[in-house]
Amino acid sequence: NAGVTQTPKFRILKIGQSMTLQCTQDMNHNYMYWYRQDPGMGLKLIYYSVGAGITDKGEVPNGYNVSRSTTEDFPLRLELAAPSQTSVYFCASSRLLTGELFFGEGSRLTVL
Amino acid sequence: QQPVQSPQAVILREGEDAVINCSSSKALYSVHWYRQKHGEAPVFLMILLKGGEQKGHEKISASFNEKKQQSSLYLTASQLSYSGTYFCGTDGGSQGNLIFGKGTKLSVKP
Numbered sequence A: 001n002a003g004v005t006q007t008p009k010f011r012i013l014k015i016g017q018s019m020t021l022q023c024t025q026d027m028n029h030n031y032m033y034w035y036r037q038d039p040g041m042g043l044k045l046i047y048y049s050v051g052a053g054i055t056d057k058g059e060v061p062n063g064y065n066v067s068r069s070t071t072e073d074f075p076l077r078l079e080l081a082a083p084s085q086t087s088v089y090f091c092a093s094s095r096l097l098t099g100e101l102f103f104g105e106g107s108r109l110t111v112l
Numbered sequence B: 001q002q003p004v005q006s007p008q009a010v011i012l013r014e015g016e017d018a019v020i021n022c023s024s025s026k027a028l029y030s031v032h033w034y035r036q037k038h039g040e041a042p043v044f045l046m047i048l049l050k051g052g053e054q055k056g057h058e059k060i061s062a063s064f065n066e067k068k069q070q071s072s073l074y075l076t077a078s079q080l081s082y083s084g085t086y087f088c089g090t091d092g093g094s095q096g097n098l099i100f101g102k103g104t105k106l107s108v109k110p
Helices: none
Strands: A004-007 A010-013 A019-025 A031-037 A043-051 A054-057 A064-066 A076-078 A087-094 A107-111 B004-006 B009-013 B018-023 B030-036 B043-049 B055-057 B060-065 B070-075 B084-091 B104-109
Touching: A004 A087, A019 A031, A019 A087, A019 A107, A043 A064, B004 B084, B009 B018, B018 B084, B018 B104, B030 B060, B030 B070, B043 B060, B070 B084
Parallel strands: A010 A107, B009 B104
Antiparallel strands: A004 A019, A019 A076, A031 A043, A031 A087, A043 A054, A064 A076, A087 A107, B004 B018, B018 B070, B030 B043, B030 B084, B055 B060, B060 B070, B084 B104
């Protein structure tokens, strides 16, 4: 099993550009999450989803959007990229509410 | 609402023990512990649930004091492979949105 797969692994954006980080999982997990990690700051929850069609904001949702049309996919959309969005983004999924999180390998985004 | 971890960093020699603490200002339903090595994704260590037993895995164990809203991670007889940043994540029991602390960087030297 592939687990949680994120693409792309690296991306450089110019200020004002938009892009989508893709996340897919093959474990049939209902719960999916997007975190960002800045150096020395731990993981900050951006958005999460408890099932297809249901999403909710986390700690730092501004500047991002998500959708969950299928159980497998949970893309993260960045609109009008800003330097403050330079970070490493992790997608994760879990089978149970408050269950073990399975993380993807991460996507390193730089906004210049 | 972000849990507070202490210490921020610790350096050990192989075979020494360490304790990492995690505290929250709000009531907790569960506490999660993860380890992250440089350039990699976090990896699950264990979950402690309210009312549950102390968890353990080989030489890494943890406790959860519900009244004090605190959890501690115990690493005994540390190995080089224990090096990394340890994160605790806490959940207030609402919708499962896990909030992580800033992490504790553990370095184990030969």
